[in-house]
Amino acid sequence: MRGMYIHIPFCHQICHYCDFNKVFFKNQPVDEYIESMGQELAIMRQEGISFKEVETVFLGGGTPTSLSEKQLERLLEIIHEYVDVSSLKEFSTEANPDELTFGKLIVLKDGGVDRLSIGVQSFDADLLTKIGRTHGPDDAARVVGEARKAGFDNISIDLIYGLPGQTIAQWQDTLDKALALDLPHYSGYSLIVEPKTVFYNLMNKGKLPLPGEDMETEMFTMLIEQMERKGRKRYEISNFAIPGHESIHNLIYWENATYAGVGAGAHGYVDGTRYSNIGPIAKYMEKTALGERPVQQTHVVTAIEAMEEEMFLGLRKSNGVSISLFQEKFGRSLEEVYGETLHSLIKDGLVERLDDAVKLTHRGVYRGNDVFQQFLK
Structure with a gap:
């Protein structure tokens, strides 16, 4: 974490x-x-x-x-x-x-x-x-x-x-x-x-x-x-x-890394699971007083979802998504998983591949949400 x-x-x-x-x-x-x-x-x-x-x-x-x-x-x-x-x-x-x-x-x-x-x-x-x-x-x-x-x-x-x-x-x-x-x-x-x-x-x-x-x-x-x-x-x-x-x-x-969320309504991502805490303060406090985690919802992130998150979160960064790190984290190449999508975005001038990274172009920064949507299947 x-x-x-x-x-x-x-x-x-x-x-x-x-x-x-x-x-x-x-x-x-x-x-x-x-x-x-x-x-x-x-x-x-x-x-x-x-x-x-x-x-x-x-x-x-x-x-x-x-x-x-x-x-x-x-x-x-x-x-x-x-x-x-x-x-x-x-x-x-x-x-x-x-x-x-x-x-x-x-x-x-x-x-x-x-x-x-x-x-x-x-x-x-x-x-x-x-x-x-x-x-x-x-x-x-x-x-x-x-x-x-x-x-x-x-x-x-x-x-x-x-x-x-x-x-x-x-x-x-x-x-x-x-x-x-x-x-x-x-x-x-x-x-x-x-x-x-x-x-x-x-x-x-x-x-x-x-x-x-x-x-x-x-x-x-x-x-x-x-x-x-x-x-x-x-x-x-x-x-x-x-x-x-x-x-x-x-x-x-x-970077799609793990973090704890503490407090009423907080969100966290631990051990491959995203969770959100109880929002109302009184109910949050009641739960902790019982010695129980005040978690309201949990979601085990699938491999596909983790790769999607890697892309739409990572592309927000100016240095983009690392091609080698994607392979290391998921055991699959970026080309294998998203080759068709990337080729289309590169053709449209919204994404570019430079050295070990895929990143938004200047034009792509202005249309970021449109780009991110392409990785949500």
């Missing part, structure tokens, strides 16, 4: 685009939930699941920084009980700019966290309000400065384009202000309207003025070109970094 994802489902404010498992922080059993995650880890270890080889830990949500300093300290204590934090290649947490106080930064740093992923999304005050964010444009610069003061140098921010009513000028301003922070890593995602979100309900009522496909494509082009000009190489469709600062934890996902 290479990674561990820990889910904190609490938020002080629910963003209008978010479909992750989350609840409002107020009146929730936060302290008890943290202890339940410790119980889940203990049960996993009792079942023979080893955390000795874990390379990364990622705190996600929800909002991990919605926790108080004392709650963060307890969470980190529990993680230290099961993971040798000193040997990790990366220990990350997601954070909101207006919740990440200097005191919390010190707690995180002392607890071994060495990478911050900050949900900035936009530097436009009106857009931030429209999408349900509670921070302002100046909060991002402030928190980055405080994080550096606390000793963090591996910092990333998330940005979103294709927002309701967003203009090219607003996106350019956000890119300018983001790049002015001179961070080693940036993520830039197009808005996806998911079911069970505020935006989904507005869209169904015809009240969500989204930019058209052409404008969204232009925004994506701006993102790629301006990141490249500033030396942030695109190593995955939506992620850019100074070489050596790529997200190791996310690469575990894209």
Whole structure:
């Protein structure tokens, strides 16, 4: 097992685009939930699941920084009980700019966290309000400065384009202000309207003025070109970094490797089985209190499914899918399994074969979903 994802489902404010498992922080059993995650880890270890080889830990949500300093300290204590934090290649947490106080930064740093992923999304005050964010444009610069003061140098921010009513000028301003922070890593995602979100309900009522496909494509082009000009190489469709600062934890996902998912609604991939935990917090806690894994669904991944995942996850990376590693993992050649599909995609100019890799072409990056679909039988 290479990674561990820990889910904190609490938020002080629910963003209008978010479909992750989350609840409002107020009146929730936060302290008890943290202890339940410790119980889940203990049960996993009792079942023979080893955390000795874990390379990364990622705190996600929800909002991990919605926790108080004392709650963060307890969470980190529990993680230290099961993971040798000193040997990790990366220990990350997601954070909101207006919740990440200097005191919390010190707690995180002392607890071994060495990478911050900050949900900035936009530097436009009106857009931030429209999408349900509670921070302002100046909060991002402030928190980055405080994080550096606390000793963090591996910092990333998330940005979103294709927002309701967003203009090219607003996106350019956000890119300018983001790049002015001179961070080693940036993520830039197009808005996806998911079911069970505020935006989904507005869209169904015809009240969500989204930019058209052409404008969204232009925004994506701006993102790629301006990141490249500033030396942030695109190593995955939506992620850019100074070489050596790529997200190791996310690469575990894209390399189709194994990881544990801990917490309510968390997903994991262990010993050839993908699983998802119970989502409702009370039911999750009831299960762990009984000394049982809080797993809701499991799926044993077949050989065919594993090869499909290897392709559509691996092709997200700029270095693509390794031909020799595919042969080593599955005992079959890439040509044998996907030769016809690859020849068609190469002919269409969407995929190319270079040395030991198959990867998306520049044109293929813009039509990634169409390419990935070709490997789902």
